[in-house]
Each structure stands twice: as structure tokens, then as C-alpha cells.
Amino acid sequence: MKKILYILLITVITIMSCENDLIKEPAFISEISVFEKEELTEAYLANVYENMPFMNMTGQSQNGLGIISAVGMEYTNFAVWQEPNKAQNRIYSQAGGAGELNYWPYGSIRDINYILEGIVNSKSFDQSYINAKIAEAKFLRAFMYFEMVKRFGGVPLVTKVLDKDAPNEEMFPTRNTEKEVYDFIYSELNEAIALFTDEKKGADGRADKYAALALQSRAMLYAASIAKFSQVQLDGVVGIPSGDAQGYYQKSYDASQALMSAGFSLYNKSSDKVKNYGDLFIDEGNSELIFVEKFESITRGHDFDLLATPQGYDSSWNANFQVFYDFVEKFEFQDGSPNIPRSQLTTANTWDMDQFFGKKDPRFRASVFYPETVYRDKPVYFHSKTTYTDGGVVKTSTNPNQIIDYNGKLWQGAAFPRNIKTTSLLLRKRIDPTRLAPKDGGRESGQDYYVFRYGEILLNHAEAAFYLNKSGEALTNINLIRERAGMPLRTEVTEDNIRLEREFELCFEDHRFWDLIRWRIATTVLDGVRTQGLKFEYNLDTDRYTITLTNASFVEPNVRTFGTERYYLPLSQGLISDNVNLVQNPGYN
Structure with a gap:
């Protein structure tokens, strides 16, 4: 079946290509046909999954796998020319843009918008199938916007396929505020959750209700941190008002709470704590996995x-x-x-x-x-x-x-x-x-690459609970993680030991850099080191x-730099030239 889908996928990509990321061109096969045959719909959606930024597979022999850990100062790659080290060593500016950390997926967002607009008109699909595809599409679109907002702050919210003759304000949109983007992610996921069934598909690489809750848990925790620790600039294009922090912590807490009642559990097959933690990441389909990117050696493997x-x-x-x-x-x-x-x-x-x-x-x-x-x-x-x-x-x-x-x-x-x-x-x-x-x-x-696992959800819940003055719940979840690891239990919970526990439990899983960003401590941890x-x-x-x-530094003067402007990445000169309505982030003009 996979081979059939990939062949169909190539066909669909060819016939549905667009002039640019936002404009829809007339298709050689009618739009009705795409949403009248499940094979074509699945192939079209499979192309979106294939382009999602779950595991970074850029670079020679995919050395881009190490980008987030490199910029988060967990490890460095072997050679200066490899993508992770270029990401760390580059000078970030409007001229150079976000470089290896860039993510501006409006082509894929257009594909999602196309699915959402087209599938509701299907004459062949029953409503349950339509609902399932809408839910998947909304999860994927929310994930894309989350990956952008944590890099750039507010970005344009484009929620429909644009026609060539669309007015300029649609063709050249301004940036929404950072708060508006996070609120869109929340509502988008709520709509997806309402449409998903209770069936668990995440360990098989397909979005489901629980993947949507996990993204809500993570994204709302990020939004709460931005509100609590950052400043509003550019009339809200970056930053979130501090008064919104508690509301976002509550949203994250609620999503985590729902997952804690959904039958997931910490992986605990071996009494040998070293072996147990190591096996967690190679024993696929285990009870801790909420959503993964699926791989198979050779046929869809990695390096x-x-x-x-x-x-x-x-x-x-x-x-x-x-x-x-x-x-x-x-x-x-x-x-x-x-x-x-x-x-x-x-x-x-x-x-x-x-x-x-x-x-x-x-x-x-x-x-x-x-x-x-x-x-x-x-x-x-x-x-x-x-x-x-x-x-x-x-x-x-x-x-x-x-x-x-x-x-x-x-x-x-x-x-x-x-x-x-x-x-x-x-x-x-x-x-x-x-x-x-x-x-x-x-x-x-x-x-498989683990996008969401239960261990993270317990840590998200603990952090949100701590700031919601529920320290007892936070301590319980921190100790569940530590007990599984074979570490002494905490007797009290603090901001510092919550953060340390995330570093220990989620090490090398593409979290630390973004955590340092959202807590606004990257300038302390990464600068001048x-x-x-x-x-x-x-x-x-x-x-x-x-x-x-x-x-262990590669480049003279052998000291890392991380200025306050780096809490948001710069929009490239090319993006700004293409759309003069895009305002640049602070510190890059």
C-alpha cells in the first residue's frame, strides 16, 4: 500500500503544483477528483506529512539531525561545515536570515488549506472520513504554525487558498501578533480534538486526538512562558501580555491532564535503569509513545x-x-x-x-x-x-x-x-x-523519531502546575519521572529543579534550546561561553x-555569542522584499 501511495503522491504533486506558496493554479485533474478517491486524498496528505519538520534530515548524510542540540549547547558536530555548527556559528541578520534554523512552510500550509476547502465538498466520502482528514489537516497546520511562532514570533495567519486575483491585503499579509498565533493554534487543535475519534494512531505515525492534546500541552506552555518572561514589542508582533500567562498555563495543564487520563504510561520494562531508559528509544510502539515519525530501515530509513x-x-x-x-x-x-x-x-x-x-x-x-x-x-x-x-x-x-x-x-x-x-x-x-x-x-x-511521549507530558504538567500554585501535583509528577530513572525523589519542587529535570529527562530530544528561549535564559546560559x-x-x-x-570551541574567538535579539530569528531580506508588509524582528534592522 505504501508504494501505491508514493506513486500516487508523485502524480498529485505534479498535477497540483502552484506558481508560488500561496496561489492556487488550475489543476490538470479536476479538484473534485482529488477528493472523490481515498487514494488521491491520502497521497496528497502523505506529501504534507513527508514535509513536516519532525526530524531534521537536512545536510550531507543528514548531519542536520544535530541542529537543535548544537544551538542548545548539548553537543557539537564533528566538523565546522556541518549544518549544526553552521547554525551555531553564523551571524544572524536580515541579510542572512534564519539560515539552518529557518522554517517558513507556506507551501505546505497552502496544501492543508486546499484539503480543508476541498474535502467538505466530496460526494463520495462519508462524514466520518471527512472529519478524520479535517482533524489530521488541522493538527498538521497547527504544528506548522507552532514551529514558526517559536522561531519568529507573530507570523501571517493564512487560512485559505489564495487566488491569483486576491486583493493585495490577502496576497501580501501583515504579521499577526504572537498572541493571535498561539490562540489560533489552541482553537485549531480544539477543533481537531472534537473531530478525532478515541482511536490511538500516534505510534503508527498518524495524527490523532492524543497528538493534538500533546501539541496543545506543549504550545500553550510555550505561550505561557513567553507571557511570563518576555516583553511585548512591535505592538504585539512579538511578545505576549504578562496578564495572559496564567490562562495559558491553565490551557497547558488541562491538555496534559487529559492525556494523563488516556492510558499512557512511563516505559518501565527493565529493572536495570540504564537499560530501561536506553530501550525506551528503540522499543517502538511502547506505552509511552503518543506520536512518532515512522521510519523503516532502507525503505524509509535515516542515517x-x-x-x-x-x-x-x-x-x-x-x-x-x-x-x-x-x-x-x-x-x-x-x-x-x-x-x-x-x-x-x-x-x-x-x-x-x-x-x-x-x-x-x-x-x-x-x-x-x-x-x-x-x-x-x-x-x-x-x-x-x-x-x-x-x-x-x-x-x-x-x-x-x-x-x-x-x-x-x-x-x-x-x-x-x-x-x-x-x-x-x-x-x-x-x-x-x-x-x-x-x-x-x-x-x-x-x-522512529518520538515527537511526543508521555514523559514530556508529565514534565509539562508539572511546570504548568507549579505556576498555577499546585506545587503538590508538580512534585508528584517530577518524582514519577525520577523514580522511573532510579534517582532520589525530590522533597520539594522549585523552578530550578523543574527545569533541570527537563534537561535530564529530555536530553538530546530537541527541547533544550527552545526551553532556554521560552524561559528567556538563553543569554545567560549560552552567551560568552x-x-x-x-x-x-x-x-x-x-x-x-x-x-x-x-x-571544545571551533571558531575564534572560541566563545559563543547569544544576544537578546536571538530570542526571535530574523526574517530574511528575500521575505521582506517579496512582502513589504512584513515587519522585521527587533535587533535586525
Whole structure:
């Protein structure tokens, strides 16, 4: 069936092409035909799904997978030229626009508008099918507007297909206020929720009632944060009045509450907390999943394993996602021990790896490769050299191809160079160790991308509850997350530990950057930072490491910049030239 839909999809795209993103051209097949055959309708809608911004698959071998984590200072990509690093290092301006972070999907919005206008006139479909497609279309349109509003603030709300002869005020619309866009998203999702049945389809990659509630939970929490922490500018084109914060928190809370009564649950199949959290992201169709983007190896696969697998495991292009120590040092120890201060990371101190990393939060251990992490039945190495005594002589090896036999213990002289190029820590989360090692691309990976999962909903609910003066409920949900992770329960809930819990639980899932934006703390967290990695040197005689900090920045002057203007991305010169009614965001004129 998939092959039939893709063939039909190509046909529909060809015959329904448009002159530009907003204007509808006459079709070679009548509009009636598209909405009289389910195959054509499904193919048309499948094209919209295919173009949705769920998982970023841009760049060579899809290295754009790392964009949001790179700009959020979770990890960096292997090379300066890769999309994530270009997104981080670029100078944002009207001339350059939003670059790799840009999203302006009015072509897809036109396609949704076309579906909504056309399907209601169908003579062949029954009302239940029409309602189902309208609900899906409204969810997808709401998602697109959410992705735009969190980047740019207010954007034009275009809710109908425009004819060539439409008046100028429709052809060249002004930007709606940020509040109007969020209110549209809320109402659009309410309409979708009312039309969806109770059937769960999200784990199969189709929008349903619960995906709409999850988007409502997330989007309204964002709107509440903008109202609480930002300032209104440009007559409301950016910013939301502070008096609206509580109302948006309530809307987010209500959507989360509805999901908490819908039969979803935290994934908890293994008593081994590290294994359990790692398996969550490769055990597809589990009880935690609300909505995913579906992938199948080869037929509709991706290159995640090719890019993420450490060097030394037969992946031809490997070790791309190099995790910053700045991010992972905040993960807590399971036994409540204090985190190790940076002042102790000197050559005067030595560390056992179990002492340094091996007793940290299981979510960290399941998400990051660090020295001696066992992967595919052998350790991953991150040390730059090994010192050992051989026949009374102290020797040093920096050779990754040397295997030292030390009283029967076999040890690699040094790590492979890509593993230690920048930070000596690598992304592990979402890698599937049961798959064959990727060698030369070809989209071997088939892990689904989790757009919404229940863990996020509990955190959304906790945050909204906290600001609605329901601290008891917030604490309960934070502790549900921590209990699943095997971490000590909190005795009180604060703004800081709610935010930290999101960083720990949702790490590397494309949340942190947007959270720092909506809380308006990105200028504090990201600006003026010289990012750090670690340098490991191993002593075979003592079975201990010296661990020191190393500069992980790519570009001079090796310090990140994030000014207040970056809370909104710039509209490009091309957009403004095409529509003189679009006002630029503050700080980019």
C-alpha cells in the first residue's frame, strides 16, 4: 500500500503544483477528483506529512539531525561545515536570515488549506472520513504554525487558498501578533480534538486526538512562558501580555491532564535503569509513545547510526555528535553525592571511571558514551594516551592500533582520533546496538523519531502546575519521572529543579534550546561561553585516569555569542522584499 501511495503522491504533486506558496493554479485533474478517491486524498496528505519538520534530515548524510542540540549547547558536530555548527556559528541578520534554523512552510500550509476547502465538498466520502482528514489537516497546520511562532514570533495567519486575483491585503499579509498565533493554534487543535475519534494512531505515525492534546500541552506552555518572561514589542508582533500567562498555563495543564487520563504510561520494562531508559528509544510502539515519525530501515530509513556510532565499530562516517561537558556535568549522582567541581580536574588528581561517571544518573549513562562504556560487547575508548610499566620500564602509547597485553588485560593504546576530536564524549541515546553496524550510508537506521511521549507530558504538567500554585501535583509528577530513572525523589519542587529535570529527562530530544528561549535564559546560559570537553589520560598500573578540561570551541574567538535579539530569528531580506508588509524582528534592522 505504501508504494501505491508514493506513486500516487508523485502524480498529485505534479498535477497540483502552484506558481508560488500561496496561489492556487488550475489543476490538470479536476479538484473534485482529488477528493472523490481515498487514494488521491491520502497521497496528497502523505506529501504534507513527508514535509513536516519532525526530524531534521537536512545536510550531507543528514548531519542536520544535530541542529537543535548544537544551538542548545548539548553537543557539537564533528566538523565546522556541518549544518549544526553552521547554525551555531553564523551571524544572524536580515541579510542572512534564519539560515539552518529557518522554517517558513507556506507551501505546505497552502496544501492543508486546499484539503480543508476541498474535502467538505466530496460526494463520495462519508462524514466520518471527512472529519478524520479535517482533524489530521488541522493538527498538521497547527504544528506548522507552532514551529514558526517559536522561531519568529507573530507570523501571517493564512487560512485559505489564495487566488491569483486576491486583493493585495490577502496576497501580501501583515504579521499577526504572537498572541493571535498561539490562540489560533489552541482553537485549531480544539477543533481537531472534537473531530478525532478515541482511536490511538500516534505510534503508527498518524495524527490523532492524543497528538493534538500533546501539541496543545506543549504550545500553550510555550505561550505561557513567553507571557511570563518576555516583553511585548512591535505592538504585539512579538511578545505576549504578562496578564495572559496564567490562562495559558491553565490551557497547558488541562491538555496534559487529559492525556494523563488516556492510558499512557512511563516505559518501565527493565529493572536495570540504564537499560530501561536506553530501550525506551528503540522499543517502538511502547506505552509511552503518543506520536512518532515512522521510519523503516532502507525503505524509509535515516542515517542516525551511521553518524552517531563511535569510531571503531565499522561505521564509515562516525562519532559526529560530540557531547559538551558543560551539559553533562550537571547530571546528578544516584546516591546524592555532590557533583565534582571543575577545580579538581587537574593532573594532580586521578579518577576511577566508575567513581567519575559510573554512578551518575542512569539517563546520563544511557545517553552518553564515556570511557569504557561497553557497546556491542567491547569498550569504547576515549583516552589520548596510556602509561604503563613493562619490564620495569615506564612506557607511553598514543597508538590506537596498539593492543597492550598488561598481565592478561588487553588494552588499546589510545582512542581512535574521531572519538576524541573535540570533547571525548559522544551521543549514545537512540543508537540501536542490535542493528548491523552501518558502513556506507543507505539509510540503514529505522528508529522512529518520538515527537511526543508521555514523559514530556508529565514534565509539562508539572511546570504548568507549579505556576498555577499546585506545587503538590508538580512534585508528584517530577518524582514519577525520577523514580522511573532510579534517582532520589525530590522533597520539594522549585523552578530550578523543574527545569533541570527537563534537561535530564529530555536530553538530546530537541527541547533544550527552545526551553532556554521560552524561559528567556538563553543569554545567560549560552552567551560568552567557551564550551568544554574532557581530556582523558589512562594509567594501566593504577587503573585510573587523569581528567582535565579542554577547549571544545571551533571558531575564534572560541566563545559563543547569544544576544537578546536571538530570542526571535530574523526574517530574511528575500521575505521582506517579496512582502513589504512584513515587519522585521527587533535587533535586525
